[in-house]
Amino acid sequence: MKSSLTPVSQCGRFPQPIPMRQIVPIGLAVASTFIVTNPAYAAPVGWLQTSAGDIPMEVSDTWFTIGLDMPGSRQVAAERIRQQPSLIDHEIVVGRDGDTSFMARIAAPMQNQTHFRAALAALETQPGIRYAQPAVVPPVGTPIGVADEVLVTVTTSLDYAELVEIADLVGARFSHVIPNTSCLVFQFTAATPEDLFDLTDAFLSVPGVDTASPALIPVRDRRLTLNDPYLAQQWHLAKIAAQSAWDKTTGSGNVIVAIVDDGYDMTHEDLKSSTNIAAGQYDFTGKDTNPAAGSQDNHGTAVAGLAIGIGNNGKGIAGVCPLCDWLPIRYGVSTTDDVTLFGYLKGKNVHVASNSWGYYNVPSTVSNAIYDLAINGRGGKGTVVVFAAGNDNINIDTYKDISTAPGAIAVAATTKTDAKASFSSYGNSIDLAAPGEALWTTDKAKGGYVNGKYYSSFGGTSGSAPIVSGVFGLVFSVNPTLTRTEAESIVYANTDKVGTGYGTNGKSIYMGYGRVNASKAVTAASGSTGGTTEPPPPPPPTAYCSGYCGYRSPTGCYCDTACSQYGDCCPDVCTTCGYCN
Numbered sequence: 001m002k003s004s005l006t007p008v009s010q011c012g013r014f015p016q017p018i019p020m021r022q023i024v025p026i027g028l029a030v031a032s033t034f035i036v037t038n039p040a041y042a043a044p045v046g047w048l049q050t051s052a053g054d055i056p057m058e059v060s061d062t063w064f065t066i067g068l069d070m071p072g073s074r075q076v077a078a079e080r081i082r083q084q085p086s087l088i089d090h091e092i093v094v095g096r097d098g099d100t101s102f103m104a105r106i107a108a109p110m111q112n113q114t115h116f117r118a119a120l121a122a123l124e125t126q127p128g129i130r131y132a133q134p135a136v137v138p139p140v141g142t143p144i145g146v147a148d149e150v151l152v153t154v155t156t157s158l159d160y161a162e163l164v165e166i167a168d169l170v171g172a173r174f175s176h177v178i179p180n181t182s183c184l185v186f187q188f189t190a191a192t193p194e195d196l197f198d199l200t201d202a203f204l205s206v207p208g209v210d211t212a213s214p215a216l217i218p219v220r221d222r223r224l225t226l227n228d229p230y231l232a233q234q235w236h237l238a239k240i241a242a243q244s245a246w247d248k249t250t251g252s253g254n255v256i257v258a259i260v261d262d263g264y265d266m267t268h269e270d271l272k273s274s275t276n277i278a279a280g281q282y283d284f285t286g287k288d289t290n291p292a293a294g295s296q297d298n299h300g301t302a303v304a305g306l307a308i309g310i311g312n313n314g315k316g317i318a319g320v321c322p323l324c325d326w327l328p329i330r331y332g333v334s335t336t337d338d339v340t341l342f343g344y345l346k347g348k349n350v351h352v353a354s355n356s357w358g359y360y361n362v363p364s365t366v367s368n369a370i371y372d373l374a375i376n377g378r379g380g381k382g383t384v385v386v387f388a389a390g391n392d393n394i395n396i397d398t399y400k401d402i403s404t405a406p407g408a409i410a411v412a413a414t415t416k417t418d419a420k421a422s423f424s425s426y427g428n429s430i431d432l433a434a435p436g437e438a439l440w441t442t443d444k445a446k447g448g449y450v451n452g453k454y455y456s457s458f459g460g461t462s463g464s465a466p467i468v469s470g471v472f473g474l475v476f477s478v479n480p481t482l483t484r485t486e487a488e489s490i491v492y493a494n495t496d497k498v499g500t501g502y503g504t505n506g507k508s509i510y511m512g513y514g515r516v517n518a519s520k521a522v523t524a525a526s527g528s529t530g531g532t533t534e535p536p537p538p539p540p541p542t543a544y545c546s547g548y549c550g551y552r553s554p555t556g557c558y559c560d561t562a563c564s565q566y567g568d569c570c571p572d573v574c575t576t577c578g579y580c581n
Contacts, residue, residue: 045197048138049204049211049363050400051362051367051400055361056139057136057137057197058137059113059193060134060135061113062109063104063134063135064103064106064116064135065104067129067132068100068101068102069100069129070100072099077095077099081123083123083126084119087123089107091107094217096294097295101147103135105143117192124190131148133192134193135217140399146196146214146217148187148188148191149185149334150196150203150212150213151178151185151212151213151214151336151339151363152186153183153210153368156182160184163203163206166202170188171188171191171195172191173186178340179343180344181339181340183339183343185215186199200212211364211365213335217334220358221357221390222357233317234318234439235435236439240435241519242470242519245523251473251474253323255476256326256327256348257324257327259304259466260330261355262298262357263292263301263330264301265293265301265445266291268305270309270442271304277327280348281327282330282344284330284332285332285337291328298447300328301444301448302455304326305317306458307319307473308322308325308470309442311323316454317441317454319470320467320470338369339365342370342373343373345383349379351473352472353383353386353469354465355388355402356463356465356466361400367406370408371406373407381483383484387410388411388465389403389411389427389461393424395426396426401429403429404429409468410430410432411434412425412426412511413459413461414435415437416435418499419498421459421461424510430512432492433464434467435463436459436464438457438458441463470518471491476525490524491521493513495513495514498511499514
């Protein structure tokens, strides 16, 4: 595998060369059911390329993935698996009704890996099964399913024919280019994890290939914490001074907040009106234009209400940005779906993309797509990409969480007393904090969290992220000329410094720049001349970090040529970022 990646401009690449195979020692105990800590592998099946270094992967002896020829339900997937007697005692962990890919685990390892693979090979011969193969396991984090595809991002000058020839040698074929990206998809007819990682390594040896990884089926964490009993309604709005911000704006129909989640009650009285849904809604699970929630999908409806719930309609609740337009997006299953999704949003006029889900060990192909959306979305002005940091009370940088991707804003959760929520994850990559417990919001009218249209105990960083997204919606509503970096700088500079752990750079590993304050941010944005001033120049080519002030490097710090002026760089900018004023 190559020792580093060279940034290029066409695909929204990382702002510095990425050192490969830097393995961080792990010694953490966490509460999540599926998080595992494994020893370093003497002979990994392959290395997963991430923005923070390569991660060794070992083949699992209990977890596996199956792909169906046609979309099916969890019940259909379970019936297919039960056709193989040695796999009867299993649990489906990943996959929803309408998916084509599912990940499952058996209760106990078989006699050896050979027996396990033989059982999966037999399953693969069943009608309707496209593939069945073991999952892979990182040194720390959740097991990860592998599909039958490899994703490759390339420079525009690369001749694709060389990649096609390499793929042909191992039984793979070129499938398609993901729209609005420079990411190519290659698909196997039949493949093992070894085949997928071998092809990845072969692609990375070709000049002009930027990133490559197998298409993954991660355990997608909906970042929710439930609390009982019901508490006071919408206390979080007063905490972030939303009412004061509403004196200036309650949002604009010209500002689009995309909510990416598991699906929505598209007929909810506080989510749907005749004018508030932006064009382009999409379901990346069903591959159609109806992002409605499935029977098991309650999360997205609650998340949407916190960000853009309709206000002043005499019903229920109000979101932080009640008059912003929203773009409902239902996420898919694989990392191919994720890259496609972020590329799709880049082609829309999305101001804010809110994500209350995530997974660890995010591959570079996905991080690239997030960074590309952040930098090149909204016609080049940039899209604010918000991610929930997670509820496992762990260091998100150590676990290479998706919220640490360059260009993403990682959001932590606070309590009613402005303390760090006990479950909230932390780390140098935390950017902002917002309330995350006992939040009153919308609920599916049928089959939701409770028997009704509203729920008062939603929580977790899943609740914090849409609150932050709503604040950004208000900021863009009073000043639509702002670029992404200008909007982020305004919100960062106008927080409440609650909690502890703030360093000389103004950040805390628990709260980032602080808990959002909608009133302060909107006031500052109202007086800003956004979009009229030239940004500071980029650093010289020898610098490790590139981009303008406020761009985060994969190491977590902020690097540019004007660090001393803006005060947003790590104290050790010279050694960490590789550039000194």
